[in-house]
Amino acid sequence: MSNNKPMPVATEISAPFWEGLKARRLLVQQCGGCAQWLFYPRRHCPACLAPDPAWRKVSGQATLYSYTLTRIPTLPDFIDEMPQKLAVVELAEGVRVNTTLVGLEEDQIRIGMPLQPVFAQVDGKGTRLLRFTGLAQDAAALEAAPVVEAVAPAEVPDNRLQVDCQDQAALQALVSEQYSGWSNSLLVDQALIDAFAELSGDDYWIHTDPERARRSSPFGGTIAHGALVQVLQSRLKLALGFEITGFTTQINYGSDRLRFPAPVPAGSRIHARARVKAVELNQRGTQMTLEINIHVVGQERPSVINDLVILYQR
Ligand SMILES: [Zn+2]
Numbered sequence: 548m549s550n551n552k553p554m555p556v557a558t559e560i561s562a563p564f565w566e567g568l569k570a571r572r573l574l575v576q577q578c579g580g581c582a583q584w585l586f587y588p589r590r591h592c593p594a595c596l597a598p599d600p601a602w603r604k605v606s607g608q609a610t611l612y613s614y615t616l617t618r619i620p621t622l623p624d625f626i627d628e629m630p631q632k633l634a635v636v637e638l639a640e641g642v643r644v645n646t647t648l649v650g651l652e653e654d655q656i657r658i659g660m661p662l663q664p665v666f667a668q669v670d671g672k673g674t675r676l677l678r679f680t681g682l683a684q685d686a687a688a689l690e691a692a693p694v695v696e697a698v699a700p701a702e703v704p705d706n707r708l709q710v711d712c713q714d715q716a717a718l719q720a721l722v723s724e725q726y727s728g729w730s731n732s733l734l735v736d737q738a739l740i741d742a743f744a745e746l747s748g749d750d751y752w753i754h755t756d757p758e759r760a761r762r763s764s765p766f767g768g769t770i771a772h773g774a775l776v777q778v779l780q781s782r783l784k785l786a787l788g789f790e791i792t793g794f795t796t797q798i799n800y801g802s803d804r805l806r807f808p809a810p811v812p813a814g815s816r817i818h819a820r821a822r823v824k825a826v827e828l829n830q831r832g833t834q835m836t837l838e839i840n841i842h843v844v845g846q847e848r849p850s851v852i853n854d855l856v857i858l859y860q861r
Pocket residue numbers: 578579580581582583592593594595596597
């Protein structure tokens with residue numbers, strides 16, 4: 548879970564609702580004048596204008612009135628919840644609540660299906676949000692805050708395999724179809740993107756103008772430059788299990804292949820993994836091709852594929 552997700556701000560009028568959720572109670576207002584149920588929280592009944600509706604605990608029994616699956620995050624911070632299952636849920640009392648469905652696969656969701664509330668923990672301070680799930684789901688199990696992907700630097704083995712840059716057999720043994728574990732992760736925020744725009748001169752609005760990008764970009768917001776994400780590789784500690792030794796210079800010789808298959812929305816965290824694709828000893832020295840893939844954390848599709856060629860010379 549990203550730490551940048553917007554959190555509810557309780558007002559004097561809505562505070563009882565949020566306090567109720569903290570205690571795993573769903574409180575809804577009911578008018579003392581005409582008995583109408585009200586949601587969202589209000590000071591006056593919209594039907595008869597009587598003031599100060601009373602807060603009542605309700606069961607949370609509900610049905611799905613409408614929903615949508617978002618393929619583009621509503622805010623970059625929600626990239627770890629894709630697709631977002633945004634729903635309008637009708638409580639037994641007749642009021643409708645904007646919410647998110649949890650614990651349901653896409654093909655389990657049906658308009659009109661009965662639902663139960665999930666008092667979802669969203670931080671360490673006791674804040675809970677009202678979400679819904681199917682009756683067959685374990686609502687209590689869905690309350691727990693999602694496991695936060697470790698953002699601490701990946702463990703680099705202390706006893707990394709030492710491979711001499713002239714040891715042909717040992718070098719060939721590093722070539723693998725298997726990727727390493729993940730590196731540490733890194734936040735790519737708008738400030739970093741803006742700094743790169745200034746440095747590179749690429750200040751195209753899709754990178755630098757959040758307002759316009761929100762309206763007009765197919766990604767629903769600004770995205771990082773592919774070249775920025777590529778160079779940020781230097782700040783990601785690859786969890787390769789070996790160390791090349793016995794050279795005097797190490798040269799970045801370029802890339803055999805460089806692709807940017809998926810965008811990195813501003814506010815995303817990225818991490819990388821790699822594999823040794825080829826090793827060749829030639830007149831220039833020892834040439835190693837590392838396939839480095841950089842992904843938005845949680846995303847299957849890489850944002851950068853870089854077949855980086857490194858030259859080791861004695
Ligand atoms: Zn009323």
